[in-house]
Amino acid sequence: MPITSRSVTARTAVMAAGLALATGLAACSAEATPASNSNPFSEGAVDPAAAAALPERYKSAGVINVASDIPYPPMEMFDENQQLTGLDYDLAQALGAKLGVRLELQTQAFDSIIPSLQSGKNDIIMSGMNDTPERQETLDFVDYFHAGFSILVPEGNPGNITTVLDLCDKDVAVQKATVQAEILRTYEQQCLDKGSRPIRVSELPLETDVQTAVRSGKAAADVVDSAVAAYAATTAGDGKIFDLVKDPANPAGYNPVYTGIGVLKKDAELSKALLAALQSLIADGTYDRILAKYNLSDYTVKETGLNLGGTKP
The missing domain is CATH 3.40.190.10 (Periplasmic binding protein-like II)
Known part of the structure; x- marks a missing residue:
């Protein structure tokens, strides 16, 4: 999807x-x-x-x-x-x-x-x-x-997220007014089919708010443009903050x-x-x-x- x-x-x-x-x-x-x-x-x-x-x-x-x-x-x-x-x-x-x-x-x-x-x-x-x-x-x-679009997770990927379906039954943050939220909700049946609950999507005003939610543990992941995710995952400073999930089936991001x-x-x-x-x-x-x-x-x-x-x- x-x-x-x-x-x-x-x-x-x-x-x-x-x-x-x-x-x-x-x-x-x-x-x-x-x-x-x-x-x-x-x-x-x-x-x-x-x-x-x-x-x-x-x-x-x-x-x-x-x-x-x-x-x-x-x-x-x-x-x-x-x-x-x-x-x-x-x-x-x-x-x-x-x-x-x-x-x-x-x-x-x-x-x-x-x-x-x-x-x-x-x-x-x-x-x-x-x-x-x-x-x-x-x-x-x-x-x-x-x-495409990629999944951004905290450094070390504590949720062991490897594909979009690993987001089932997890809190995921996206920016308000983007269509990520709508699309993520289309995975509800696939989550149910694998015996899990749907993705819990929260929409926040700014992408920086979304990244803050992931950093603070309020969200397990951020689904965002691949360019934004790749840039955030290479952020320097006091240490690495995020990891970019690399789905082998979607090496350039999703669609x-x-x-x-x-x-x-x-x-x-x-x-x-x-x-x-x-x-x-x-x-x-x-x-x-x-x-x-x-x-x-x-x-x-x-x-x-x-x-x-x-x-x-």
Whole structure:
């Protein structure tokens, strides 16, 4: 059965900074997050075709507001100086350079991230959001990432979890408004068939809250995007905190899916401009450099496109 979701840092101190900032940022979700003073990916040349395709209202404003549920390492996070970083942040800077405008990340809780576009507060979503047929009813996706979903457990794997069915009759935490919870509940009959009780799923506001629950023993595991799980499992600092469960039958994670930039369907011209900018980044190698920076090269898209969710890579 597939597992799908929405879609720590290199040092434990960075994860702690993200946790400390999350509460404060939640109270001002419409405000722009702190950005690094300089970012090499914002310094690329404009792509004339992509810039020409951008609707006039964004050219005039000079900015595209990006809804992003921060922190969600390694997609969006804070460094040791509390400056915003991560795959989505760097990619946003590079896309802005191609389009000749700024892409400015705005902190937005994930469960209200689509409504923030519908209300006009934000223009697009870059938040590790998976491209699913259900979401395609509301959004178009410019797909830039392809990864599965994995199980994150405390270091040493005290629950001896080796596959998703080992989660039966255990407390598992996931982030609220992701589809992991729904999918995990589809294993109820398989758990019963093996003589066990269903998985007990709890949904928490932030991925950092989920990881805290696992660290504190309130949850046996976190089911999350493979990129996030792999990043958390390699966290340095005072010692190893998590282990990544490696299911031999699913070495790349469960059911790889596409992650994309979410754009309301009525803004189709904006989607086309973003797609042209992304294709330009792939062609000149910037895209590969961004993924390599975060050790995520295993999750590149061979060829990008619109609404690839539900199709084979």
